[in-house]
Amino acid sequence: MGKLGGFLQIERHGIPQRDPAERAHDYREFMLTRPVAELQEQGARCMDCGVPFCHNGCPLGNLIPEWNDLGWRDDWPGAIERLHATNNFPEFTGRLCPAPCETACVLGINAEPVTIKQIEVSIIDTAWDSGWVVPQPPARLTGRTVAVVGSGPAGLAAAQQLTRAGHTVVVLERADRIGGLLRYGIPEFKMEKIHLDLRLAQMRDEGTKFRPGVSVGVDVTGHDLRIT
Ligand SMILES: Cc1cc2nc3c(=O)[nH]c(=O)nc-3n(C[C@H](O)[C@H](O)[C@H](O)COP(=O)(O)OP(=O)(O)OC[C@H]3O[C@@H](n4cnc5c(N)ncnc54)[C@H](O)[C@@H]3O)c2cc1C
Numbered sequence: 001m002g003k004l005g006g007f008l009q010i011e012r013h014g015i016p017q018r019d020p021a022e023r024a025h026d027y028r029e030f031m032l033t034r035p036v037a038e039l040q041e042q043g044a045r046c047m048d049c050g051v052p053f054c055h056n057g058c059p060l061g062n063l064i065p066e067w068n069d070l071g072w073r074d075d076w077p078g079a080i081e082r083l084h085a086t087n088n089f090p091e092f093t094g095r096l097c098p099a100p101c102e103t104a105c106v107l108g109i110n111a112e113p114v115t116i117k118q119i120e121v122s123i124i125d126t127a128w129d130s131g132w133v134v135p136q137p138p139a140r141l142t143g144r145t146v147a148v149v150g151s152g153p154a155g156l157a158a159a160q161q162l163t164r165a166g167h168t169v170v171v172l173e174r175a176d177r178i179g180g181l182l183r184y185g186i187p188e189f190k191m192e193k194i195h196l197d198l199r200l201a202q203m204r205d206e207g208t209k210f211r212p213g214v215s216v217g218v219d220v221t222g223h224d225l226r227i228t
């Protein structure tokens, strides 16, 4: 668990944000990060609850107490391994998710919840910066092919898992670029596109193929996909 009694000794320090007067001049992300040492302290507030309500709050079932603890112990490679165990793209969720885990956090019943979202995004950003996020191509191919229709986060996560399982995966996307609403819906100030592009590069290196500009049902039918 985090630091014994840490939640009694350490106050929550939430996500710092850029000054609105400054950020009005560009489209860069408005959320700032804290130094790793400060985030270790924040992870130390986690009580490693016997029944961690944060698990229930997280739609992905992220193993939150485990990586809070690993962060607190300065084991960031261990933390990203646990984070990736349930989440293909923590750099997206760590920036975009409204963090129902924090609303569910037991510490929030009578104090400020653990700053889970901030710890999550710092784990993955540290992992990218440290070169720990590398392509994971399958050891062997199954000979089966899969068409994934749509390249939003749902399609990308499915495609990555299926590719790593050894299937030959093609993502078909109606729009002219890959990413769904991550590309064309979510503004840059919430998540800069570099995070999407880095993941797509990793997926290409793992073997996932992308076909933008293909509308399934118009350019190709479901029947075509079954026989090709
Ligand atoms: C302005 C905006 C801001 C948002 N901000 C947030 C946020 O801050 N936090 C958050 O958690 N969520 C946010 N969301 C919601 C989030 O973007 C969506 O929940 C998420 O993108 C859904 O993922 P998806 O993969 O299911 O679908 P999508 O991202 O919609 O992807 C579906 C893709 O399938 C393609 N497609 C559909 N039919 C076909 C077809 N027949 N052939 C080929 N391709 C097809 C579409 O072109 C699209 O690219 C926001 C959404 C918008 C619009």
Ligand code: SF4
Binding pocket: 045, 046, 047, 048, 049, 052, 053, 054, 055, 064, 065, 068, 104, 105, 106, 107, 114, 116
């Ligand atoms: S509910 Fe809060 S305090 Fe309890 S394990 Fe989850 S993050 Fe830690």
